[in-house]
Amino acid sequence: MSTASEQHWPGPLSAAVARLCTGLQPQVSEQTAAGFAEVLRRLSAPLQVAVAGRIKSGKSTLVNALIGRRVAPTDVGECTRLVTRFQYGTVDRVEVVFRDGSKQAVPFDADGGIPADLGVDIDQVSHLEAYLTNAVLRDLTVIDTPGLGSMDAASVARTEELLGAGKDEDGELDPVSRNAVAGAEAVLYVVTQGVRADDEHALASFTAATASREAGPVNAIAVLNKADTIEASTVDGAGDDVWKAATLLAEKQAELLKPKVADVLPVIGLLAETAESGGFTAADAEALRELAKLDEATRETLLMSADLFTSWECDVPAGTRSRILERMDLYGIRCALEAIDADPEITAGALRRRLLDSSGLASVLQRLDTVFRARADGIKAAAGLASVTALSHASGDPGERQRVHDAIEVLLAKPEAHQLRVLEALTLVAAGAVTMPPDLAEEVMRVGSSTDAAEQLGLPGRHRKELTDYALERANWWRSFSSFGATPAQGRIAHVVHRAYFLLWQQLRSG
Structure with a gap:
């Protein structure tokens, strides 16, 4: 088996968690060690992004646009009732994964897509795995999900499990949901003209499911799909401009969904699919x-x-x-x-590019880069730590649990690993686990949502001296807040933000 030093990791945080796992494996039970091996595998795998939303919201069309190939079925059929994982492979192929773990290869249809009829008992299928040679999948696995709001209860359950909304009788995540959430490290949520209660519930469930102590960042963005169907006259300030209406509506939906999502962006999935997938x-x-x-x-x-x-x-x-x-x-x-x-x-060719520009896909891809790809190291490292903690708790051995806890504390005490603390604080605030005044919650989100110093400070385009002074000012303010006026839970968040600003001040001063 490959060691932590031999494998490829998304960045230094993931590498640190990998070293933690390999160092702990000889100190834990065989079952826990096997779980740590799975954590190592996931750390080295591409970031797992689930595309989810209500039925007929255009999820699969958007998946095709993201991949750059019309391979996900968009018409109602057997495949649209299943979770499908699109990942990189050296040879294009599709495999049906059954609930008992067995697999069966199926051919693509005549148009190069996943066939509508799989020729198997759908009730025995766990999910589909599609391996494609598309370069975009080298560092991003895209997971297409059945729609929420479907009349097909089994399809809805599969999506809810993936998002963390599946519960057992005690209100806790069931094992299937836990495994699915561990696989989906981020979510691209598709809405249309109106945000509904089940949209907010699904996003809240996903955020809460990843909001355990070390679970990490807000890892969700939303898109307002089918933006071209919006009646411009129904949106104040849009005039007769459909795209302006979509942008204004997306901004309103962002206010409804934040902090469950980082942003809401308008897109025309059909136009993007046509222009991008040939x-x-x-x-x-x-x-x-x-x-x-x-x-x-x-x-x-x-x-x-x-x-x-x-x-x-x-x-x-x-x-x-x-x-x-x-x-x-x-x-x-x-x-x-x-x-x-x-x-x-x-x-x-130029006309195709013009249509692609009109679809809004470029903004979605850019946001995917800034929210997901650029933060993949932190997202995966935080998810890895959450899994390590869960595995040690499940072992039932107090000594093992304490050894894992102590090792994690040693890791998080290092300045280079403090970003994991920040991501933890950001997630707790976003999930509502710790309530903060709106202006302070927004500041926590800003500090944890970027790696650019000026953006973290909310001062884009300012000179280094101004950034340095402001970082120290905010570090002192958060230290005072942690001691005077904060609740115990808020105080823990404040300590993390104070140290983040202090480390940022040191970085700016020395740079």
Whole structure:
């Protein structure tokens, strides 16, 4: 078996937790040591991001856009009732994983996607594993989930288990849920025009499930999908601008969902999927050019509704119009026609890029980088420590539990590992386990949500001297707050934030 020094870790925090595990393995029971081996495996694996949301929210379409390939089924079928893990592999293949642990390979369908009919007893299936050669999956495993709010109770249960919402009779997470949550280290939550109670419940459950002592950061962002379906006139301040309306609505939803999510971003999943996964072809570009040549009255009539777009008489065949409507919807078609009007010689490739820009996917990918990929080391290390603690508690051996606790305390006392304390504090505040005044809660979130000093201090673009002085000022303030005015729970958070500011001050002063 590979040692901690021989394997690849996301960063120094994960490497430190890995050394902790390997050092403790000879000191614990065989069962606990086997659990630590699983922690080591997960630490070295890519970050696990679950894409979740209500049924028909466009989760699988967004998954295809993120992966850059139309492989996740979007029509209702057997596969949409299952959790599917998309991970990197040297050869494209799909495996059905049964509840007894056995596996069976299934072929892709004619279009290169996961087949709608698996040809197996679906009730005996645990989940699907798809191995793809797409480069994006080298450092990110994407988990597609069944929809919440489905009439299919089994499908809903699978998603709730993954998000941590599955409970036993005592209100604690059941073993299946614990294992699933350990696998899903972060969540990209998909909402449409209205945030519902079960959306908030699912996100709260995921946050709470990862909010044990060492569980770490707020590891969730949300997207407002199908942004093109929003009626701009229903959103104050949007005028007739659909994208502005979507942005304003996303900001309102962010206020509802924070601090359960880091942000809410508008996106048009269908347009992103078409532009990013090869669905937009030269033939589509040519059809759009023909539509652009129609007289203005005919064009506006076609764009009034989907029915009129496919049924109204014009020189472009109805079948051609149906195909591009299915791939782009009316908003995407309108964007394409505007681009052609501005540049009649625009190439198919340039038109595809314009559509991709209009989808909002770039902002989602950028946020994935800043919230998930850039913090993967901390997320995985914190999740690893949570698993180590849970394993030691499950052993039932007080001596073993104490040895693990002492080893963790030694690790967390090191300045280079203090970020784990910060992530712990951030998660406790976000989950509501520790109540803070709103302005202080926001400050805790800011300090723990970035590795950039200026962003942590809330002073982007300021000079180093100003940043240094402010870091010391806030360090002193939080030290005073921890001693005067804070509850015991708030005091523990304040100590962590004080030390974070103090270490930041030292870093700025020496740099």
